[in-house]
Amino acid sequence: MDNSIAGFPTVLVKTSSLRSIDGNLLLEALDTADRALLAPHVERREVGRGDVLFRAGDDVSHVTFPAQGCVVTLVVPLRDGKSVETATVGREGAIGGVVSQGYLPAFGQAVVQVAGPIIRIDADRLAEAKHASKTIRDLFVRYADCLLAQVLQSVACNASHTIERRCLRWLLTLQDRIGTPDLPVTHELLADMLGVRRAYLTEVLGRMQREGLIAIGHRRLTLPDRKRAEAASCECHAAVRHHFAEVLGAVYAPGGRMVAVDAAEPDRLKPPSTAVTLRDLAP
Numbered sequence: 204m205d206n207s208i209a210g211f212p213t214v215l216v217k218t219s220s221l222r223s224i225d226g227n228l229l230l231e232a233l234d235t236a237d238r239a240l241l242a243p244h245v246e247r248r249e250v251g252r253g254d255v256l257f258r259a260g261d262d263v264s265h266v267t268f269p270a271q272g273c274v275v276t277l278v279v280p281l282r283d284g285k286s287v288e289t290a291t292v293g294r295e296g297a298i299g300g301v302v303s304q305g306y307l308p309a310f311g312q313a314v315v316q317v318a319g320p321i322i323r324i325d326a327d328r329l330a331e332a333k334h335a336s337k338t339i340r341d342l343f344v345r346y347a348d349c350l351l352a353q354v355l356q357s358v359a360c361n362a363s364h365t366i367e368r369r370c371l372r373w374l375l376t377l378q379d380r381i382g383t384p385d386l387p388v389t390h391e392l393l394a395d396m397l398g399v400r401r402a403y404l405t406e407v408l409g410r411m412q413r414e415g416l417i418a419i420g421h422r423r424l425t426l427p428d429r430k431r432a433e434a435a436s437c438e439c440h441a442a443v444r445h446h447f448a449e450v451l452g453a454v455y456a457p458g459g460r461m462v463a464v465d466a467a468e469p470d471r472l473k474p475p476s477t478a479v480t481l482r483d484l485a486p
């Protein structure tokens with residue numbers, strides 16, 4: 204099995220940090236015993252914008268955890284050359300083999316939208332760790348449920364909501380994951396994410412700027428008033444965020460709720476020491 208990833212630059216990083224899980228909230232939520240299970244199999248890399256982690260049909264050998272401000276999108280390319288975003292994953296999650304454990308070919312394509320560090324774990328080693336630890340298994344069951352919720356809401360949104368509202372949903376989702384007011388988004392990238400022509404998108408963005416919903420800069424967009432953007436967006440962003448808070452809340456916030464997956468055993472999952480609340484994820 205070829206473990207290489209298309210277009211992946213390998214950069215030199217300090218040996219001491221090569222096995223660090225810092226910067227990914229899912230992994231940081233694990234306790235010392237679970238971290239020790241995964242530590243020998245953790246690899247850190249830097250990825251650049253446009254790098255493809257896997258394509259449809261690829262054997263996904265590793266599960267990828269974006270860290271810090273790195274953001275990866277799962278897109279479905281269509282025969283006419285368009286592609287549409289189905290899920291956007293950053294430091295809150297993981298991509299590739301989350302459910303299939305890497306044994307099945309990838310369905311979509313994973314593309315890096317915001318450059319940064321990623322953490323990779325061999326899918327077979329992660330499957331062994333899930334087998335050995337109930338809490339690791341539990342965390343991934345919860346996360347898989349949240350990822351599915353995100354995909355389901357995308358289907359509904361793409362079918363029913365206006366381009367302006369879909370655009371705001373994606374910008375709010377991105378802002379949650381990178382945590383800065385400035386979003387490194389070009390018109391081209393946004394057109395690809397939304398599956399529309401660039402000229403049409405530019406017209407839509409111009410209208411949104413005149414309404415004060417976004418500010419357009421050089422290769423970036425800003426949401427000047429997040430509350431207004433939330434109000435003008437469709438319900439999809441808030442619905443997915445609410446599901447994350449219900450199912451994985453304690454991973455992101457000390458006071459977060461964690462619904463029981465298996466009520467027979469108390470959860471060992473702990474919020475990370477430098478806990479980031481769902482509210483903190485947005486500036």
Ligand SMILES: [Zn+2]
Pocket residue numbers: 359360361364368369372437438439440
């Ligand atoms: Zn929507």
